Amino acid sequence: MSGLGVRDIGHRVVVRHRIPGGLTDVIGVLQAWTPDLVTVRHADSTLYEIPPADVTAAKQIPEMPLRPVDVDQLFLTAALGRPAAETAHIGQWLLRASAGWTGRANSLLPAGNPGVPVAEALNRTAAFYTDRQLVPQVQVRVGSPQDQEIRALGWVDARPGQSDVLVMHTTVDHVNGLPGYDVQLTERPNAAWYGTAFEGPVPEVAPRVLEGAAKGVFAAVVLDGAVVAVGRGSMTGHWLGVDSIRVVDGFRRRGLGTAIVQGLARWAGPHGGRRTYLEVLLENTPAMATYTRLGYQEAYRYRYLTNR
Template sequence: MSGPQGGIRARDIGHRVVVRHRIPGGLTDVIGVLQAWTPDLVTVRHADSTVHEIPAADVTAAKTIPEMPLRPVDVDQLFLTTALGRPAVETAYVGHWLLRASSGWTGRGNSLLPVGDPGVPVADALDQAVTFYRERRLPPQALVRVGSPQDHEIRALGWVEARPEQSDVLVMHTTLDHVNGLPAYDVQLDEAPSDAWYAAAFDGPVPEVAPKVLEGAPKALFASVALDGAVVAVGRGSMTGHWLGVDAIRVSDSYRRRGLGTAIVQGLARWAGPHGGRRTYLEVLLENTAAMATYTRLGYQEAYRYRYLTSR
């Protein structure tokens, strides 16, 4: 690093930097994303969302540094984390396999999650799943990671695609320092969703069971952006360990392509950092090209894909 503020300038906003500066009694380094730059002030955002405003006069050296590569993700752990971030209304277990039921609302809330050891032969575990769902007048479904051993085993026992017309669902992940930038809009964050939040999140009546699912996580937050006197974008965040799960993002049709979805993600990420968040995941249909482009620009990468299988 050389010279006051090194080589960083306004052009480097959004890039990772290291800034060495004077503090009482010595020097210290701050590593993070350059959020703002002026000749008088350097603003760096740490991965935990802490913002450091450093007077330029105190900077002894600074430079841009490479993006931190994503650490390999424990897919089995993330597979289960996604379920904990949006818990079903009713759950049961076959060994480690998780049975979920939520009165039929959403595939995630009404499907078997085969992760770990079922404790019995797979065929017997599936028979128990079929019984569980039929008792609740629900179609037996299993959410399987594409290409996983469970995917192959369950298909070999006669289960077939439940939604053959639908593309794969991608579970994508990244680190918070990629997505906790300053939103371009004011993002309202609430511990409980308002009627206006639900009105923006759904077309028509809200399914009766939806509030139980969306508000059922131990630590969840509801984000919204209001423009022209109405809530036009919403999203939900949930914390499971150091993971921030982002879901329920919806932008009103006439307000799309304005960066509102990005703002919702950023607002939730800035909340998660001080609460111990370090990584984030979300789910998106591969066919949703607009959302895929947004999330890729934010630094999200594919962790795995899943599909739903059902018994014949």
């Protein structure tokens, strides 16, 4: 076989090889190369194991360019991937409430047309949250028309001391490599998963939010009988949302977070996953570095606004 070697592992390749009745091409990431077997991982996570004797041509090819993202669509997709315990609408705008747990699950998502003047929509928003003894909040994309219009009506930063939240995206093909640890996947999390995902008591409403996605999965890495890293994945269309990643103290900086992301991406491929997003505070520099190395790039940033 010509053109490929150990140095190409992890890179995108095309391998032409013989099959009964002719030739075919496989395009994907070179997973492994030995004198006895060539393993290529397709975008849908399928592994193709090809005897070198059957290979007629093979070479490394450029990474697939990351297509521009429709930020309006992704803004809504991210909300659907982690639905709140309670929802209501003002036109197309989405009201979310979950007993105060997390900003995303307790804020207005101004996506689409509210069907009424914005000032009236915000008055209804304030009433919705006040009725539930929650602080009125709106999640806005930084610099968006909604951000500017809502600020012009007197709403201000709800968390002025906190950095923006960065929403990052990439293709599943960039992050579905073989994890360095055994990543266990389940449709429902157990007590050990929750015990690792939260440092203290689990908020009563948290399971309703985390387990509310139409298609979701929960990832865990177990070392020495203990769950030391967890994460959550959800599918919305062809998008994989990744969240709730946490590695316990004493096990950080060992690649466990990377393994969780890779395990979730490998789950998503056979379920139609082609693109993936996650959210991270700009001030969380270790996580930012990890996700950037995996190929994630900025899609947009968001903040919360309040009328108080």
